[in-house]
Each structure stands twice: as C-alpha cells, then as structure tokens.
Amino acid sequence: DVKVTQSSRYLVKRTGEKVFLECVQDMDHENMFWYRQDPGLGLRLIYFSYDVKMKEKGDIPEGYSVSREKKERFSLILESASTNQTSMYLCASSLHVRGSRDTQYFGPGTRLTVL
C-alpha cells in the first residue's frame, strides 16, 4: 500500500512567519504534488515535482516555494505566511507511468491557520 504522510494535521502560525510543510512517500514515486483545497474551489495545484531537484509551477504558485532534495520528500514553504494562505494543504504522489495514466495518492492533509 502506498503511504503518503504529512508532518502535521493541524498547524497555527502567525502572519509573517516562515512555514514548512513536509510530505513523505514510501513507494519510490517519481512525481509529487502540493495542492490547496478551499470550499467551492476544489483542488488547486501549487507546485509539482517530477524528479529530485526538479519542480514546476502549478496554477497558484505565488507566495509559495518548494524543495525536493530527496526522492521521497517534498516540502512546501510559505516564506512569509499571510491570512489568505489559511487553507487545507494536500500532498500527493504518483508513479509517472510513461504515456500518462498516472493515479495520485494523497496524504491526510494539513489544515493551516494563519492568524
């Protein structure tokens, strides 16, 4: 069974703080993703990575950065947290089957509140 874990289920931070969200997968997947989930907006892609040290911007990268130093770990960084970054953050991974047809496996999510 694929397991994707996230460092915290709940996190409360103050405006201006630097925030690190960690994600680890144990199935040697090539691809990893960070989404944020807000009511009525579905899952919006922030960043994804298809290999170590490789990253691509998703649909809403502003205010975020990522790091992938090891294949199993993908970190999302909020350089200076703001209240509009209060959200549920979901990490996912996929194998990267050639010719697409990847399915994604999600972590439990981190609910971040920025005060």
Add this chain to the structure above:
Amino acid sequence: GQQVMQIPQYQHVQEGEDFTTYCNSSTTLSNIQWYKQRPGGHPVFLIQLVKSGEVKKQKRLTFQFGEAKKNSSLHITATQTTDVGTYFCAGDYNQGGKLIFGQGTELSVKP
C-alpha cells in the same frame, strides 16, 4: 489553458435516490479519473476512464466517458449514507502526470 468544470457543487438527496455529477473539459482529455473524499478525509482514487465512450461500473457507481473525450459523469444508483462525501473528477492532458481537478460535488444523503 485546460480547465475542468464540475457540476453541481452540492447535492442533497434522500437515501435511496439516485445521484449524478458531471464534468466538462475545455479540450480533449487523454483520460479522466474520479476521486472520492469522505468528510474529514483525503481524496482517494476510484477509477480511470481512457477510451472514448467508455462505461465502467463499480457496484452502484457507473462512470461514463464521452465520445469526444471532453466530458464524463458519475452516477450513483440508490444512494446510501456511506456514499456521503465529495466526488472529484480529474482531467489528464498528458502533461507528465499533472491532473486538473474539477471543483468537486459534495453529496449529502439524508437517511
């Protein structure tokens, strides 16, 4: 750019009634996937549709992929309280594993 629209946003049904959610893509898809997120949980993969006109069934759930590979639907027959959750479609445009998720349909079932 690619966009996947999903309707309705919410659906409230009486237990035993049917439920359908629809997804529409602005451009042709390589494949479409469906995920379910239980309340308080995370999205879990349900099924993938690849071929034009494909229909797949999982017990009371029927998934369809349109002939033009631009739309899809999920139909649940005789809903049960265990069907409660948010159903997402996700479009694959053959972009190295990246998926475009619809907004989701939140289903509530009244016993």
